[in-house]
Amino acid sequence: MSEIYMELKNITKEFGTDFFGKNKFKAVNNVSFNIKKGEILSLIGESGSGKTTVGKMILRLLKPTYGEILFLNKNIWDIDDTKEYYRNVQAIFQDPFSSFNTLFKVDRVFNMVFETFYPDEKNRKEKIEKVINQVGMNPTNILGKYPHQLSGGQLQRLLIARALLMNTKILVADELISMLDASTRIDVLNLLSDIREKTGMSIIFITHDLSLGYYLSDRSLIMYKGEIVEQGDTYDVYNNPIHPYTKMLLNSVPEIDKKWDPNEQFLPETVEYEIKKFYLKNKSYDDIYMEFEKNHIVKVR
Numbered sequence: 001m002s003e004i005y006m007e008l009k010n011i012t013k014e015f016g017t018d019f020f021g022k023n024k025f026k027a028v029n030n031v032s033f034n035i036k037k038g039e040i041l042s043l044i045g046e047s048g049s050g051k052t053t054v055g056k057m058i059l060r061l062l063k064p065t066y067g068e069i070l071f072l073n074k075n076i077w078d079i080d081d082t083k084e085y086y087r088n089v090q091a092i093f094q095d096p097f098s099s100f101n102t103l104f105k106v107d108r109v110f111n112m113v114f115e116t117f118y119p120d121e122k123n124r125k126e127k128i129e130k131v132i133n134q135v136g137m138n139p140t141n142i143l144g145k146y147p148h149q150l151s152g153g154q155l156q157r158l159l160i161a162r163a164l165l166m167n168t169k170i171l172v173a174d175e176l177i178s179m180l181d182a183s184t185r186i187d188v189l190n191l192l193s194d195i196r197e198k199t200g201m202s203i204i205f206i207t208h209d210l211s212l213g214y215y216l217s218d219r220s221l222i223m224y225k226g227e228i229v230e231q232g233d234t235y236d237v238y239n240n241p242i243h244p245y246t247k248m249l250l251n252s253v254p255e256i257d258k259k260w261d262p263n264e265q266f267l268p269e270t271v272e273y274e275i276k277k278f279y280l281k282n283k284s285y286d287d288i289y290m291e292f293e294k295n296h297i298v299k300v301r
């Protein structure tokens with residue numbers, strides 16, 4: 001069995017809704033999952049479902065209100081060497097331009113990796129060129145350029161190259177390709193898949209786009225209102241969705257050969273109604289989560 005890199009155990013994050021931090025609401029509620037070496041896991045849900053908050057807790061940008069996150073069996077808030085943690089756990093966000101300082105050439109992100117983590121490295125140029133080649137670009141066309149001279153897709157690739165240079169174990173990709181055009185998106189997805197194969201890097205792919213999750217991930221976690229309502233092997237979840245919310249999400253994916261029917265509506269009330277029906281039907285079960293197939297877990301109450 002593959003090594004478990006990270007474990008989230010009953011993570012809850014509360015935010016205060018007023019100035020004094022009172023009237024708390026749970027942006028993330030009792031979320032548990034793990035991520036194994038070399039696994040691509042998709043965290044899927046609509047806007048506001050809590051995906052980014054989970055990502056931020058993994059990145060130690062937010063502290064869980066309850067629960068713990070273990071990285072290689074150690075609570076991430078007990079890790080003193082934060083630099084080392086961030087070498088192992090990296091993030092790439094939607095807007096690649098925000099990760100680069102516009103005043104400096106892009107080479108700087110690589111030089112900073114050496115200065116911070118490998119100050120004694122002698123073959124810097126060789127190593128930088130190697131990772132740039134690995135992400136499918138020609139170093140001579142890239143190095144020496146300023147961020148505004150490169151496209152969004154090229155900058156995303158550079159950030160992936162930086163993670164490769166650091167030997168990152170877990171990459172959190174939050175809406176990574178939302179700002180890219182369709183063909184560049186597929187290139188970046190294929191690149192992530194290829195890197196996982198070659199290096200064993202694990203990827204947490206945060207998206208609201210079901211089709212991207214299906215294309216890329218081994219395991220899918222469906223989030224609704226801060227909770228994971230269904231999780232399992234991607235093929236099972238997409239081909240045999242059990243939770244009404246997952247079913248509705250899948251039904252709402254546009255099909256290329258079908259015109260959109262304006263009478264077909266995806267209303268929050270209908271989701272709530274279906275979920276209530278589902279819970280009533282399953283109320284005889286004592287377990288909060290039920291395993292329908294191997295690894296296919298659905299929240300039934």
Ligand SMILES: Nc1ncnc2c1ncn2[C@@H]1O[C@H](COP(=O)(O)OP(=O)(O)OP(=O)(O)O)[C@@H](O)[C@H]1O
Binds near residue numbers: 045047049051054
């Ligand atoms: N710092 C904060 N203070 C208060 N509320 C917050 C904070 N951060 C997030 N929230 C709220 O928590 C909920 C979950 O937000 P989050 O950004 O995790 O959702 P998301 O699923 O990533 O959505 P999106 O895809 O739009 O980014 C939202 O209702 C959001 O308004």
